[in-house]
Amino acid sequence: xxxxxxxxxxxxxxxxxxxxxxxxxxxxxxxxxxxxxxxxxxxxxxxxxxxxxxxxxxxxxxxxxxxxxxxxxxxxxxxxxxxxxxxxxxxxxxxxxxxxxxxxxxxxxxxxxxxxxxxxxxxxxxxxxxx
Amino acid sequence: xxxxxxxxxxxxxxxxxxxxxxxxxxxxxxxxxxxxxxxxxxxxxxxxxxxxxxxxxxxxxxxxxxxxxxxxxxxxxxxxxxxxxxxxxxxxxxxxxxxxxxxxxxxxxxxxxxxxxxxxxxxxxxxxxxx
Numbered sequence: 001x002x003x004x005x006x007x008x009x010x011x012x013x014x015x016x017x018x019x020x021x022x023x024x025x026x027x028x029x030x031x032x033x034x035x036x037x038x039x040x041x042x043x044x045x046x047x048x049x050x051x052x053x054x055x056x057x058x059x060x061x062x063x064x065x066x067x068x069x070x071x072x073x074x075x076x077x078x079x080x081x082x083x084x085x086x087x088x089x090x091x092x093x094x095x096x097x098x099x100x101x102x103x104x105x106x107x108x109x110x111x112x113x114x115x116x117x118x119x120x121x122x123x124x125x126x127x128x129x130x131x
Numbered sequence: 132x133x134x135x136x137x138x139x140x141x142x143x144x145x146x147x148x149x150x151x152x153x154x155x156x157x158x159x160x161x162x163x164x165x166x167x168x169x170x171x172x173x174x175x176x177x178x179x180x181x182x183x184x185x186x187x188x189x190x191x192x193x194x195x196x197x198x199x200x201x202x203x204x205x206x207x208x209x210x211x212x213x214x215x216x217x218x219x220x221x222x223x224x225x226x227x228x229x230x231x232x233x234x235x236x237x238x239x240x241x242x243x244x245x246x247x248x249x250x251x252x253x254x255x256x257x258x259x260x261x262x
Contacts, residue, residue: 034204036219129202
């Protein structure tokens, strides 16, 4: 192989890699359906139970393929407008079909059974990032 | 330059590019502070006013540097647990310092004045993606 040919190869490889990188970036920005879930626990719920529930929720992405992204956290807001919700989870799906696979999924249903008895209140708000 | 030397260059370039790509990926996954805001409008609020408000909220990232990501959408959930909230906005900051710059920012305060008179209810829940 001549140096010139190899030089072409270097340029081609670099261009291909940049193209792939941009593709990955676009993929990350594809519209998704965000499923925002807020929990308020019943007074007296054991901290260990709350921890177990957060852990069980965070384990769902490994059990349900339809989940393409997952985040959660406890409230750290400073405006006193939480309406009593203390734990927030954002489950992301590709689209409504993903959510339709998630809601009745046995792993999700098991989770609902685990958390249900401990909730004083729950809020669910879904939006599509296409807007 | 020998072919062998050029081959080393190809491998080095490929490794450097992959390292950069992974770096970009990690950067995208840096912990952020999510500021979830849900609105319920007063009955009778004109659709044009609601549209104007969503547009004004969506314009804040161009006016406030502390906002590193922004999403919004109307509720499309199917579980009837929205508590009456119809419009959701997720404003992301690098950290609490970003939020501290945002809340009193004149552009945010102008927005608060615009939306305030039309809200029946508002919920704010912040979480850090470090959890």
